[in-house]
Amino acid sequence: MHDHPLLVPTVSDRAASGSSTALDRLALKRVQQSVASAPIRFALWDGYVVNGAAAQPVATIQFKNRIALLGWVWNPDLNFGESYMSGAVEIRGDLVQLLDAVYRALPPAQPRPWWSPDNANDVSAARDNVHHHYDLGNDFYRLWLDREMVYTCAFFPTPDASLEAAQVAKMARICHKLRLRPGERVLEVGCGWGSFALFMAREFGVSVRAFNVSAEQIAFARDRAAREGLTRAVEFVEDDYRNAVGVCDAFVSVGMLEHVGLPDYPTLGAVIGRTLARDGRGLLHFIGRDRPSPLNAWIRKRIFPGAYPPTLREVFDHIMEPTSLSVLDVENLRLHYARTLEHWRRRFEDESDRVAEMFDETFVRAWRLYLAGSQVAFNTGSMQLFQVLFAPSGSNTIPWTRDLP
């Protein structure tokens, strides 16, 4: 894992830049004006300051050198993250409040109906992308995820529920939506560390085939299945979901669609179409958008290469309609993802010294920004979390009402 792009040294960025010039100060003003209504103070390396909208700023952003400043002018979408990660920008004050102010000050994304991501994730690219993020080491994720190692949005019955309880509630909710019955066959694509597959087998008596291309996660999941005596009920397959065959009564994918990319949606639709029984049910749980917009450039570069959060329209256009699937139920859980990320971020901060030992300070800053930025993105509505329940068109083996037991 020591060739990870988050571990590139960036010391050269920290070179001093002498006193600020008139041009530096103009650039700083321009940066401030891009988020004009935000209560944020901006500062240069020599102490020169531009104040934002409010008398009482929530935070100060200081550029440590000229390269970082010009990077923000040139490509703020990417270089906000780059310079924070490298330490070329320092933030004094609360990071979440600062990011919240930035999100709210930015104009809403324009709809881009013609925009199409260029990144088709073939099997090899998909493997690389997954490796980039999910093979950072199980020890790292164990530091700050819940006991069950669930790395997707939880469901908090009340906002003050614990993360552990909320992850269990999320898993139970999906099983109830799918009306799993003992003995049914479930196909799970993108199974993480296996917690949900094991939960379904243990709590609902189903048999599960669970796909994942992350070697570390599959090894961990198989070990758990063995320890829990569930190796007969749950088969963990280290392979691309596109190779799934056979028939299932329930198809489920939690947190994989955002890594698939639009060009491969028809392929995912075809997998569902050929595996889901006529009287089966399916559920897709994924990060999405209200309007089409690419993922933030820095997140795509450093955290989630190849990722794209779709709108419901894009999912229905490229998966549901061509596959003749009937949408039964959609639930938007974005506030629950904001809360989930708040839990993760706090646990991560509590363990940041150990993370720095495992990796380095740059890594800690990158993940701090990713977790805080994601929390704010869900909280401000820049990102959504959708659960879409479906069945083959015309199937009447569907619940009379969606009301849960």
Add this chain to the structure above:
Amino acid sequence: MHDHPLLVPTVSDRAASGSSTALDRLALKRVQQSVASAPIRFALWDGYVVNGAAAQPVATIQFKNRIALLGWVWNPDLNFGESYMSGAVEIRGDLVQLLDAVYRALPPAQPRPWWSPDNANDVSAARDNVHHHYDLGNDFYRLWLDREMVYTCAFFPTPDASLEAAQVAKMARICHKLRLRPGERVLEVGCGWGSFALFMAREFGVSVRAFNVSAEQIAFARDRAAREGLTRAVEFVEDDYRNAVGVCDAFVSVGMLEHVGLPDYPTLGAVIGRTLARDGRGLLHFIGRDRPSPLNAWIRKRIFPGAYPPTLREVFDHIMEPTSLSVLDVENLRLHYARTLEHWRRRFEDESDRVAEMFDETFVRAWRLYLAGSQVAFNTGSMQLFQVLFAPSGSNTIPWTRDLP
């Protein structure tokens, strides 16, 4: 109402056609083969018979003359209804079972992504279309609707709930989804006989402005408001929804979108965008499809001119995304609409003698076919019933969970 297109005499169709020829018998065989797997017997006017798939047919379709037979060969989508309505085709056996067999035997509709209905409903056309169906006379609808005169899909907490209870449950469910609070302002577009507007005011303490272009319905609704002492809380506006102004905390439309037509979706989106408060919620309840397909030609000609049931993708593409609305919740209630229609059809049949007195036998047959065909369309999944709950993008004045009280 006596210039209604359902009241056109069609006696000429009933002319006898002598003995059937070889060509007639070939045509009958072709008709039978278009629904080859259906257990239906087909017969000609002189008693010649072609049997369908099963030894025990659920019904027999008899053509009374050659014109009716050729009409089915030429354009079955339209002329099935035309000839049944006129009496030129007679059905012996159970109409619902027959239609169910036909729906299941037809190949699934092909996706037509390029198909676009040509009927933009301008204000005048919208008025004519509404007049066609909804101004048949309140006395007619009172014969077979529930006590509250709700002419949209009900919600049956259990399948054996009464229609009266299910319509009240539906109205309460929408109010709970919208989290209506006393004193809030609701804009309802397409308010029928006013039952839901009055319900919201009476049960949830909100004030309502309710739009409808049907003069008969508005007169009826105003009379009810006066009798219930709700004229201050509910304003019934006899006008096109496109003329709605002002601000509302909740926007709701139950059973109107299917009459709007795709070309006017952006206009509906603009009305929502300009009236819905930043912290407001909205709900669209409408008949839809899993894949784009025009409404049956006969239904469009005789029952619902200008109507089109959209897919969720079409609604999100033309209303939600351009208006920056965030989809919070979607529920598909198609089995509930099949059950609602079953109730309506039974009540209608119980009153068919009185309907024949009010109109004539042709009218009774047309409505019998419309109600039975709609029940089957929802039951076989050819049509869907969607409730879409939404809020302005980024609003956090949304419920923590969707679980109802």
